[in-house]
Amino acid sequence: xxxFGYARVSTDGQSVDAQVKALRAAGAEKVFRETASGAKxxxxxxxxxxxxxxEGDTLLVTRLDRLARSTRDLxxxxxxVGKAGAGFRSLHDAWTDTTTPHGRxxxxxxxxxxxxxxxxxxxxxxxxxxxxxxxxxHMGRPPKLTRHQREEALAALAEGTASQADxxxxxxxxxxxxxxxx
Numbered sequence: 001x002x003x004f005g006y007a008r009v010s011t012d013g014q015s016v017d018a019q020v021k022a023l024r025a026a027g028a029e030k031v032f033r034e035t036a037s038g039a040k041x042x043x044x045x046x047x048x049x050x051x052x053x054x055e056g057d058t059l060l061v062t063r064l065d066r067l068a069r070s071t072r073d074l075x076x077x078x079x080x081v082g083k084a085g086a087g088f089r090s091l092h093d094a095w096t097d098t099t100t101p102h103g104r105x106x107x108x109x110x111x112x113x114x115x116x117x118x119x120x121x122x123x124x125x126x127x128x129x130x131x132x133x134x135x136x137x138h139m140g141r142p143p144k145l146t147r148h149q150r151e152e153a154l155a156a157l158a159e160g161t162a163s164q165a166d167x168x169x170x171x172x173x174x175x176x177x178x179x180x181x182x
Contacts, residue, residue, distance in 0.1 A: 001056040005031035006049045008066045010038065019062045026091055028060050038069040041076070050077070055085035058099060063092045071110065071117070078107060144173045145181075153181055 005028030007019035016033045023031050030052070034045035046067075053059060059081050061067045067090070068074035078098065081088050087099035097103035133139065145153065149171055156162040157178075164182075168175040 001058070002029050002054070003027045003058045003060050004029070004049050004052055005060045006046060006067065007031055007033045007062070008038065008043070008046070009035050011035065019066065022062050022091060023060055026060060038065060038067075041073055046077070050080050050084065053081060053084035053086035057084070057086040059086060059088050061090050064090050064096060071113070075107075075110070144177050145171055150181055153178055157182065 003026070005020070005023030005026075007016040007023060009016050009019075014035070016035075020031050020033060032045040032049040032052075034043060036043045036045075049059060064074065068077055078088055082098070088096065089099060089103075090096045095103060095106045098107060129139065143150075153162075153167045153171065156167060157164070162170070164175055164178040167178045171178075
């Protein structure tokens with residue numbers, strides 16, 4: 001049962017020294033450190049820390065904002081920690097201690113709220129998309145060819161005056177764009 005620490009700062013001008021000192025004082029045997037934005041979910045040292053976790057280990061941070069910037073990111077990280085059979089603790093946020101029943105309850109409630117929030121966002125996004133379609137807004141990528149270019153390409157193909165490759169070069173598009181017109 002090992003305690004792994006994770007210390008993170010956002011910019012090169014900052015130092016993880018104070019975090020490392022606090023984590024070591026709290027019993028962390030190994031501390032993973034990095035300089036990276038908390039908004040990035042693909043942090044190399046965090047991934048290494050999670051990969052190092054085994055059954056019964058604990059991932060320790062000084063504050064929650066050192067681990068994640070959003071509820072969704074936090075829950076994804078805690079899910080990975082849980083799948084490793086490990087626990088999680090934050091020194092300054094006692095309610096996040098997944099090694100206790102109270103902490104697990106709090107995170108379960110937090111997870112339920114996050115799921116509810118995702119459902120609300122999905123519903124609002126869907127409604128907004130429907131309203132936009134009703135107004136005639138085109139969804140997706142804009143066409144690579146204008147209506148006139150499409151008509152010109154189809155006419156040239158029908159008359160046999162140009163091949164798909166010729167038209168692709170003429171309109172500076174990929175050949176597959178021309179082949180989809182047919």
